[in-house]
Amino acid sequence: xxxxxxxxxxxxxxxxxxxxxxxxxxxxxxxxxxxxxxxxxxxxxxxxxxxxxxxxxxxxxxxxxxxxxxxxxxxxxxxxxxxxxxxxxxxxxxxxxxxxxxxxxxxxxxxxxxxxxxxxxxxxxxxxxxxxxxxxxxxxxxxxxxxxxxxxxxxxxxxxxxxxxxxxxxxxxxxxxxxxxxxxxxxxxxxxxxxxxxxxxxxxxxxxxxxxxxxxxxxxxxxxxxxxxxxxxxxxxxxxxxxxxxxxxxxxxxxxxxxxxxxxxxxxxxxxxxxxxxxxxxxxxxxxxxxxxxxxxxxxxxxxxxxxxxxxxxxxxxxxxxxxxxxxxxxxxxxxxxxxxxxxxxxxxxxxxxxxxxxxxxxxxxxxxxxxxxxxxxxxxx
Numbered sequence: 001x002x003x004x005x006x007x008x009x010x011x012x013x014x015x016x017x018x019x020x021x022x023x024x025x026x027x028x029x030x031x032x033x034x035x036x037x038x039x040x041x042x043x044x045x046x047x048x049x050x051x052x053x054x055x056x057x058x059x060x061x062x063x064x065x066x067x068x069x070x071x072x073x074x075x076x077x078x079x080x081x082x083x084x085x086x087x088x089x090x091x092x093x094x095x096x097x098x099x100x101x102x103x104x105x106x107x108x109x110x111x112x113x114x115x116x117x118x119x120x121x122x123x124x125x126x127x128x129x130x131x132x133x134x135x136x137x138x139x140x141x142x143x144x145x146x147x148x149x150x151x152x153x154x155x156x157x158x159x160x161x162x163x164x165x166x167x168x169x170x171x172x173x174x175x176x177x178x179x180x181x182x183x184x185x186x187x188x189x190x191x192x193x194x195x196x197x198x199x200x201x202x203x204x205x206x207x208x209x210x211x212x213x214x215x216x217x218x219x220x221x222x223x224x225x226x227x228x229x230x231x232x233x234x235x236x237x238x239x240x241x242x243x244x245x246x247x248x249x250x251x252x253x254x255x256x257x258x259x260x261x262x263x264x265x266x267x268x269x270x271x272x273x274x275x276x277x278x279x280x281x282x283x284x285x286x287x288x289x290x291x292x293x294x295x296x297x298x299x300x301x302x303x304x305x306x307x308x309x310x311x312x313x314x315x316x317x318x319x320x321x322x323x324x325x326x327x328x329x330x331x332x333x334x335x336x337x338x339x340x341x342x343x344x345x346x347x348x349x350x351x352x353x354x355x356x357x358x359x360x361x362x363x364x365x366x367x368x369x370x371x372x373x374x375x376x377x378x379x380x381x382x
Contacts, residue, residue, distance in 0.1 A: 044113060044114060044115055044116065044316055044350035044351075045113075045114040046111040046112070046113060046114070046378065047111060047112045047114060048109055048110070048111055048112075049110055049111070049112050049377065050110075051105055051110065053110075053112070054110060054324050054326070054377055055326060055335065056326065056333065056335035056336075057101075057324065057337075058101065059335075060101075060335070060336045060337055061097055061100075061336075062097060062100035062101040062103075062104060062337055063093075063094070063096070063097050063100040064305070064307075064308055065100070065104075065308055065322060065336070065337035065338065065339065066089060066092060066093055066100040066103060066104070067093060067305065067308075068305040068308040068309060068338070068339040068341070069089055069320075069322055069339050070086075070089050070090055070093060071302045071303055071305065071339075071341070072300060072302055072319070072320040072339050072340075072341055073086035073089060073090070073320070074301075074302050075300050075301055075302055075319070075320060076319070076320035081380070081381055082320065082381060084107075084381065085107045085108070085381045088103070088107060089103065089107075104322065104337070104379060107381055107382060108322065108379040108380060108381055108382060109379070109380055109381075109382050110324065110377040110378070110379050111377060111378050111379075111380060112375075112376075112377050113316070113317070113350050113351050113375075113376040113377065113378055114350070114351075115349055115350040115351040115352075116350070120351070120375055121351065121373055121374075121375065122349075122350075122351025122352055122353070122373070122374045122375060122376050123349075123351070123352055123353075123371070123372070123373065123374065124310075124325060124327050124334075124352075124353045124354070124355055124370070124371075124372050124374040125346075125353075125354050125355070125367075125370050125371050125372075126354065126355045126356075126357050126366055126367030126368070126369075126370030127214070127215050127216070127311065127344070127354050127355070127356060127357070127367050128215060128356070128357045128358060128359060128360075128363040128364050128366075128367040128368075129215065129217060129218055129219060129295070129296045129358060129359035129363070130208065130211060130212055130215055130218040130219070130359075130364065131218065131219040131220075131221055131227075131359065132203045132205055132208045132209065132212060132218060132219070132220055132221070133203060133204055133205065133220075133221050134146065134201040134202055134203040134204070134220040134221065134222065134228075135201065135202050135222060135223055136201060136202075136222070137202065138199070138202040139202075141204050142202035142203060142204050143202065143204065144202060144203050144204070144205070144206045144209050145192070145195070145199040145200075145201075145202055146199070146200050146201040146202065146203060146209065146212070146220070146230065146287055147188075147195050147198045147199060147200060147286050147287070148198050148199075148200040148233060148286055148287060148288055149198075149233040149234040149286040149287075149288065150195050150198045150286065151198075152172050152173050153170060153171075153172065153173075153182060153234055153236070153286070154170065154171050154172065154173045154179055155168050155169075155170050155234075156168065156169045156170075156171070156179070169237065170182055170234075170235065170236060170237025171237060181237065181238070182236040182237050182238070182284075183195075183236065183284075184236065184238050184279075184282035184284065185236075185238070185278065185279050185281060185282050185283065185284045186279040186282070188236075188284055189275065189278075189279065198286075200230065200287055200288070200289070201220050201228070201230070203220070206274070206278075207264055207267050207268065207274070207278075210278050210281075211260065211264070212285075213283070213284065213285040214344075214345075214346070216231070216232045216285065216298075216299075216311075216342065216344060217229070217230060217231040217232060217287075217290070217296045217297065217298075218230060219292070219359065227292055228289060228292060229289065229290040229291060229292040229294075229295070229296070230287040230288065230289055230290065231287060231288060231289075231290045231296065231297050232285060232286075232287065232288075232298075232299065233286045233287050233288035234285075234286040235283060235284065235285055235286065235345070236282075236283065236284040236285075236286075238282035238283045238284065239282065239283065239345075240281060240283040240345030240346050241280055241281045241282065241283070242281070242346060243263065243277055243278065243280050243281055244258050244263055246277065246280050247263065247266060247277070252266055253266060258371075259368050259369045259371075260364075260367070260368030260369070261365075261368050261369065283345050296356070296359075298311065298341040298342030298343075298356075299311075299314075299319065299341075299342050299343040300319045300320060300340075300341045300342065302341055304341055304342065304356050305339070305341075305356070306356060306357060306358030306359075306363070307336070307355070307356070307357065307358065308336070308337075308338050308339060308356075309338060309339055309341045309342060309356040310323060310325065310338045310339070310340055310341070310342070310353040310354060310355055310356065311340075311341075311342035311343050311344045311347050311353065311354035311356070312340040312342075312343065312347060312352070312353055312354075313343070313347050313348050313349055313350070313352055314340075314343055316349065316350035317340050317350070317353075317376075317378055318340065318378075319340050319341065319343070320339070320340065320341070321339070321340050321378050321379060321380065322337055322338070322339055322340075322378075322379040323337070323338050323339065323340050323353070323376055323377065323378050323379065324336070324337050324338075324376070324377040324379065325338055325353060325355070325374050325375070325376055326374055326375040326376075327355075327372045327373070327374040327375075328372070329366075329370065329372055331366075334355070334372070337379075338353075338355070340353075340378075342354070342356065350376075351374070351375070351376050353374070353376065355367075355370060357370075
């Protein structure tokens with residue numbers, strides 16, 4: 001990479017991060033920094049609290065959360081902060097719900113997550129594992145490609161160039177050695193030759209494919225009845241833009257009625273405007289095949305647990321950390337201990353999470369309509 005490009009990236013980094021100042025509670029800064037594997041630019045406070053401050057804590061089934069945490073230990077156990085708690089977590093798994101709760105109370109300290117150092121209120125939405133009809137080859141029915149990560153997609157971690165940031169910039173490696181922004185969604189949809197040869201599957205549902213990109217993983221049902229699992233493998237580096245926001249601001253959908261279901265209904269009712277609306281979101285996701293018997297896997301590389309895994313912004317919540325969420329919806333109390341095992345383009349901020357519902361019709365219904373005010377506590381080893 002040329003010195004000019006490195007200098008340009010450095011300027012971008014300074015401009016993009018200048019407004020974010022480290023603002024930790026002095027007693028938690030070392031723990032937070034170590035949990036990330038290094039200091040991060042932050043604008044949130046993490047206030048230590050007592051277990052009694054977590055409303056609904058004792059009512060939860062901590063055994064389910066412990067199983068999910070042990071899965072995350074496959075990815076974090078080698079880090080010094082997590083080594084001891086991960087080693088003892090495997091020994092603590094049992095059918096004893098009280099014993100699982102005591103494990104967390106013995107080995108962890110809860111910290112209230114205060115977004116921007118001011119507000120305790122957060123937002124939690126839902127996601128699920130969708131199922132699309134598809135095939136390994138295209139045809140009259142299966143015309144919309146699901147791509148694997150293309151060979152010309154380049155990822156640059158700025159820390160590798162001495163810029164003291166874990167920010168990753170993605171682009172396209174050209175034949176003359178330059179790195180330029182990768183194709184956006186509109187370009188990819190308009191020109192099949194751009195990613196020719198990178199087709200993983202083909203599907204018959206362009207709207208379902210768009211939502212698959214948002215969910216990050218899904219199941220492909222082949223014509224012979226066989227089911228294949230696909231998961232996140234990469235992203236084109238373009239910023240995520242929620243088309244729901246566009247539909248609300250343009251007056252097409254009332255804010256109170258906004259959901260995945262209402263967005264799909266609008267797209268189906270307005271086919272002449274569908275593609276232009278989908279292209280409002282330039283972000284594009286690439287996939288890889290996984291093990292269908294294991295189930296969906298998140299950004300951490302470990303299997304997700306329905307109703308126990310959440311996606312977070314890893315700039316604020318370390319992947320692998322247990323997180324107690326407090327939220328109520330029209331059906332039941334969703335307050336419970338989860339584990340941060342995934343990320344997402346729309347998940348930005350300290351007190352922001354996406355709740356994984358699993359697969360099936362109920363999961364789709366609950367996830368698509370979920371938008372709840374919440375509070376969050378991250379658990380870090382003592």
